[in-house]
Amino acid sequence: MTRSDLVEELAARFSQLTHRDAEFAVKAILDAMNDAMVRGHRIEIRGFGSFSINHRPPRIGRNPRSGASVAVPEKRVPHFKPGKALREAVDQRTAEL
Numbered sequence: 001m002t003r004s005d006l007v008e009e010l011a012a013r014f015s016q017l018t019h020r021d022a023e024f025a026v027k028a029i030l031d032a033m034n035d036a037m038v039r040g041h042r043i044e045i046r047g048f049g050s051f052s053i054n055h056r057p058p059r060i061g062r063n064p065r066s067g068a069s070v071a072v073p074e075k076r077v078p079h080f081k082p083g084k085a086l087r088e089a090v091d092q093r094t095a096e097l
Contacts, residue, residue, distance in 0.1 A: 003030075037078055047085040054079040 001009075003026065011022040033051065036043055043051040058074045082090075 045083070047083055049080055049082040049086055052079050052081070053077070 007019065007023045007026050010026065011017055011019045014022070017025070033043055037051060037053060040053055042053075053076050056075050056077060059072050061070045061072045062068070063070050
């Protein structure tokens with residue numbers, strides 16, 4: 001599902017929302033989540049899952065073409081952990097297929 005698919009689904013489910021309003025709502029939610037993660041906050045949506053930041057320490061990597069050692073700097077990456085309800089729903093629906 002893409003962002004535009006999500007907007008279409010939201011507009012279809014709630015007839016009082018115009019396509020533009022649904023697009024604004026999706027953009028506002030994603031922007032708020034993005035801002036919170038940039039500030040280092042954890043996001044928890046009950047029944048869906050949680051988003052957090054993982055820290056990857058610096059390491060020595062290899063250039064696959066030349067084989068030379070390359071220093072890879074430390075970085076922070078987003079991490080998603082699905083909630084119990086989402087895991088069970090996915091497991092149940094995929095078992096039915």
